[in-house]
Amino acid sequence: MSVLLEVSGMTAAYGGVRALDGLDLHVDEGEFVVLLGPNGAGKTTTMKTVSGLLTPLSGRIRFAGRDLVDVPGWRRAGLGLGHVPEGRQIFPDHTVLENLALGAFPIRRRRAEAARRREEMLEIFPRLAERGSQLAGTLSGGEAQMLAIARALMADPRLLMLDEPSLGLAPLKVAELFDHLKRLHDERGLTVLLVEQQAGTALRLADRGYVLERGRVVVEGTGAELRGDPRVQAAYLGRLRQ
Template sequence: MSRLLELSGLSAAYGGVRALDGLDLHVDEGEFVVLLGPNGSGKTTTMKCVSGLLKPVAGRITFDGRDLAKVPGWKRPAIGLGHVPEGRQIFPDHTVMENLTLGAFPVRRKRAETERRREEMLELFPRLGERSTQLAGTLSGGEAQMLAVARALMGDPRLLMLDEPSLGLAPLKVIELFGYLKRLHEERGLTILLVEQQASTALRLADRGYVLDHGRVGLEGSAAELRDDPRVQAAYLGQLRESA
C-alpha cells in the first residue's frame, strides 16, 4: 500500500501549552486507522493540524507526498481531505439537502455532479432521504452525525477523518453509524482515520491503531494487537508508561 498521510515530528500548542510533542504516525492508502488515548492526549489536535484548523509549531505533514504546509486549510478538501469534526458542526438553520450541497462547495463541483453526489449520499444514508427538506437543527443526534459524515463525503475525499463520531449517541445509533463506516471502508475502499473513545468497538473495525499519550505515540500496532494489550486500557486511565 502507498503512503497517503504522514506526520513527522509534529508539534502543536495552544498558547504556551504544548498539545503535540514530536508526533510521528502514518496512514496508508485503503487503511482504517484509529487514534486512541485519554482526554488531552492530542487526538483532536492531530486532526486539526491535518485539516488546517491549527498550524503546527514544528514538524511536517504530507498528504500523497504533498507538503500540507503549502496548502491552506480551505483548499485541503479539494485535494482529498474530508474532516468530520467533534460536535458535528452542521448548519442547523439549513435543510439536510442544503447542508449536503454546502459540502460540495470547497471542491467546486458542477451542478450536475453535485446533484449526482447528493443523491448517492441519500441512497447511502436512507434516513437523510426521509429528512431531506427538514432543518438540520431538528434532527436527532444520530441523524445529525450521519449528515456530518455525508456532508464530508460530498467532496469525494481520499481520506475521511472523523473525530469522536459516537459522542452523545445511544448505543444502537453507535452500532448503526459504525456499520456505515465499515461499509465505506470495505465496499468503497475509503481510507479512514478515526478518533474514538470506544476502543473495543473501533478496534473491531480498524486495521491498525495508535494510542497517544501526552502528544506522542505511546503504543502502536495492528488492531488485534492493541485490542489484546492490557496497556490500552491503562492509556485511558492516563497511566501509560514511557516503557510501553
C-alpha cells in the same frame, strides 16, 4: 499500499501549552486507522492540524505526496481531506439538502458530479433522504451525525477524518454509525482516520491504531495487536478485554 498521509515530528500548542510533541504517524491508502488516548493526549489537535484548522509549530505533513504545512485548510479539502470535527458542526438553520450542497463546495463547478454525490449520500444514509427538507437543527443526534459524515463525503475525499463521532449517541445509534463506517471502508475503499472513545468497537474495525499520550505515540500496532495489549486493555477496554 502507498502512504496517503504522513505526519512527522509535528508539534503544536494552544496558548503556550504544547499539545503535540514530535508526533509521528501515517495512514496508508485504503486503511482504517484509529487514534486512542486519554483526554488531552492530542487526538483532536492532530485532526485540526492535519486539516489546517491549527498551524503547527514545527514538523511535516504530507498528503498524497504533497507537503501541506503551507496549504490553507480550504485548499486541503479540495485535495481530498475530509474532516468531521467533534460536535458535528452542521448548519442548524439550513435543511439537510442545503447542508449536503455546502459539503460539495470543493467540487461546486462540477455540477453533475455534485448531483451524483448527493444521490449517493441519500442512498447510503436513507434517513437523510426522508429528512431532506427538514432543518438540520431539528434532527436527532444520530441523524445529525449521519449528516455531518455525508456532508464531508460530498466532496469525495481520499481520507475521511472523524473526531469522536459516537459522542452523545445512544448505543443503537452507535452501532448503526459504525456499521455505516465499516461499509464505506469495506465496500468503497474509503481511507479512514478515526478518533474514538469506544475503543473496543473501533479496534474491531481498525487495520491499525495508535495510542497517544501527551502529544506522542506511546503504543501502535494492528487492531488485533492493540486489543490484545495489556496496556490498552487496562486503560481503554475494561470489561471488553479479549
